[in-house]
Structures are given as structure tokens and as C-alpha cells.
Amino acid sequence: MELRGVAKTFDRSVEAVAPMDLALRAGGVTALLGPTGCGKSTLLRMIGGVEAPTGGSIEVRPKPRIGFCFQEPRLLPWRNVLRNVGLPLELDGRPRDVCRREARRRLEMVGLGDAAELLPAALSGGMRMRAAVARSLVADPDLLLLDEPFGALDEVTRFRLDEEVANLVREKAITVVLVTHSISEAVFLADEVVVLSPRPARIIERYEIPFGERIASLRGTEAFARLQASIYDCLRGGMVEDES
Ligand SMILES: Nc1ncnc2c1ncn2[C@@H]1O[C@H](COP(=O)(O)OP(=O)(O)OP(=O)(O)O)[C@@H](O)[C@H]1O
Ligand SMILES: [Mg+2]
Known part of the structure; x- marks a missing residue:
């Protein structure tokens, strides 16, 4: 996937x-890091085709099967968790038992x-987000x-889930774009970390994670x-520059 002047x-x-060129490597993880309000979610929504540039x-090419976990969990309040998570498969017309089995697995x-x-109302905020992550994975996205x-999430749970995601995306060679505020999460999961400036988002720096x-x-x-420290410096540099 390639973004040209998006x-x-x-x-x-x-x-x-701001007009941006970005190539996503197939089967790799790209992390987007940047200050709050800089345009990360907007960029992700454009990549996902739900917002027009x-x-x-x-x-x-070819058109990918997309799994999208939005910043808000967006669960349907009248469906229980299992049926929320299985919804993408249901919409695909898959048999009920397949929907249930795959949803349960995720x-x-x-x-x-x-x-x-x-029901979603009975979940904590972190549980809702995890349900949304499960739903984004249920239809085996590429x-x-x-x-x-x-x-x-608390850091222990977050680390564990990062490890799960790392295993899954590498095993299945899924192309991932991850927006995060956590430098350590970005370094842990990504093959490339893209540091963005304050709004309007521009690419300040790209880090290869070896x-x-x-x-x-x-x-x-x-x-x-070391990598974490240099990315921190870069991020802070971008923010300080903006203030001056
Ligand atoms: N639908 C919209 N209409 C008008 N302005 C919008 C809309 N969506 C986002 N914006 C504006 O675009 C800018 C970037 O928003 P965006 O949600 O992409 O930031 P972000 O980097 O994801 O922030 P955060 O880290 O806080 O989630 C903000 O100034 C926001 O107010
Ligand atoms: Mg956002």
C-alpha cells in the first residue's frame, strides 16, 4: 500500500x-507515534478507506481485507460481547457456528x-477495547x-497483549498500522516507527526496528x-519546536 501526497x-x-508519502510494507508492522491531536486517527481512517483524503x-493492490479497531470501541449495545465480536463474519454471511467459534477464539x-x-455496558473501558481488538481480528484481515x-490497560496486561499481537501478525504475515502513544509498545511491535509532528501531521523521522x-x-x-530513548528525543524535539 502506498500513500502519495495524502x-x-x-x-x-x-x-x-499535511501532504504525506508513506509506503506500508506488506506483512510488516508500522507504528505511528505523535502528539495528541496531531492527525494520527485521521491518517489511519484514510488508510482504512473510511475517510476521504x-x-x-x-x-x-490487491484490495485487502481490513480489520479496523477504532479509537473508541464502537460496540453495539444490544449485542453481547460474543455477538459483537462475531459481527464481521455474520455480515460476511458465514454460518452461525463459525461466527461463534471464531469469535470465542479471539x-x-x-x-x-x-x-x-x-453486554458492552457491563464491561470496563479496557475490556471494551479488548473486545474491539478481538472483533478486528475475527475475519482474518490482511x-x-x-x-x-x-x-x-494496565502495563502488565498491555505487555501480554502486545506479545499476543506480535505472535499473531508475524505468524500470519498481516500488514499492520498501529497508532500508539507508547514508545515502548511501538518499538516492541513495529518493524518501522514513524514519528509525526504536531498538527498538521508530517513525518519527522522514520526508525527501522531491527x-x-x-x-x-x-x-x-x-x-x-537505546531505540526508545532516541525516539523519545525525536518526539520531544518535534513538540518543543512547535512551541517556539
Ligand atoms: N470530523 C472532523 N471534523 C473536524 N475536525 C476534525 C475531525 N476529525 C478530526 N478533526 C481534527 O483533526 C485534528 C486531528 O485529529 P485526530 O483525531 O486525527 O488526532 P490524533 O492524532 O488521533 O489525536 P489523539 O492522539 O488525541 O487521538 C484535530 O485537530 C481534530 O480536532
Ligand atoms: Mg486519535
Whole structure:
């Protein structure tokens, strides 16, 4: 997938994303890091085809099956968790037992096996987000778009889910774009970290993440800490520049 000069201006005045070139590598994970309000969600929605760019073009071939986890969980309040998660398969016309089985499998993966029968209103914020992640995975996407999926979770749970996601996307060679505010999450999951400026989002820097296997012990290595530190400096530099 390739973005050429993709830009978004809302209401002819709010420039959210400045013209941007970005190539997503197939089967790789690209993390987008940037200050709040800089245009990350807008960029992700354009990549997912749910928001039209006001400039440039997005080239995709062949058309991917997209799994989208929005920044808000967007669960249907009248459906229980299992039936929310299985909805993309249901809309695909898959048999009921397949929908239930696959939904249950993804729920187990995100640690919500016990919550399958509950309604969204009975879940905590972090549980709702995990349900939304499960739903984005249920139809075996080849392009997975995650907008701060684990921001509401405690760090131990978040690390565990990052490890699950790392395994899954590598095993299935899913192309992923991950928006996150966590530098360590970006470094842990991504093959490339793209640092964005304050609004309108521009690419300040791209970091190649050279690690192979993404296992828990990676977080304790010196190479991991070094990368994290330089990305932090870059992000802070972009924000300080903006203030001056
Ligand atoms: N539908 C919309 N109409 C008008 N302005 C919008 C719309 N959606 C987003 N914006 C504006 O575009 C800018 C970027 O918003 P966006 O949600 O993409 O930021 P973000 O980087 O995802 O922020 P956060 O990290 O807080 O989620 C903001 O100034 C926001 O007010
Ligand atoms: Mg956002």
C-alpha cells in the first residue's frame, strides 16, 4: 500500500494531515507515534478507506481485507460481547457456528473468554477495547488498523497483549498500522516507527526496528532502551519546536 501526497483538511480550514508519502510494507508492522491531536486517527481512517483524503492518492493492490479497531470501541449495545465480536463474519454471511467459534477464539486471545455473554455496558473501558481488538481480528484481515488499542490497560496486561499481537501478525504475515502513544509498545511491535509532528501531521523521522523475535525479554535489552530513548528525543524535539 502506498500513500502519495495524502492530505486532509477539515472544513477547509483545519489542516489535520499535511501532504504525506508513506509506503506500508506488506506483512510488516508500522507504528505511528505523535502528539495528541496531531492527525494520527485521521491518517489511519484514510488508510482504512473510511475517510476521504482532501489531497493525494492511496494505492492498494490487491484490495485487502481490513480489520479496523477504532479509537473508541464502537460496540453495539444490544449485542453481547460474543455477538459483537462475531459481527464481521455474520455480515460476511458465514454460518452461525463459525461466527461463534471464531469469535470465542479471539475473545480467549484477548483474555475475555469469561465475558462472552455480557453486554458492552457491563464491561470496563479496557475490556471494551479488548473486545474491539478481538472483533478486528475475527475475519482474518490482511491489513489490520489499530488505533491505540491497549491505551486503557494496565502495563502488565498491555505487555501480554502486545506479545499476543506480535505472535499473531508475524505468524500470519498481516500488514499492520498501529497508532500508539507508547514508545515502548511501538518499538516492541513495529518493524518501522514513524514519528509525526504536531498538527498538521508530517513525518519527522522514520526508525527501522531491527529486532527479530518479539519476546518479552526484548524489552530488557540495551538495544531496546537505546531505540526508545532516541525516539523519545525525536518526539520531544518535534513538540518543543512547535512551541517556539
Ligand atoms: N470530523 C472532523 N471534523 C473536524 N475536525 C476534525 C475531525 N476529525 C478530526 N478533526 C481534527 O483533526 C485534528 C486531528 O485529529 P485526530 O483525531 O486525527 O488526532 P490524533 O492524532 O488521533 O489525536 P489523539 O492522539 O488525541 O487521538 C484535530 O485537530 C481534530 O480536532
Ligand atoms: Mg486519535
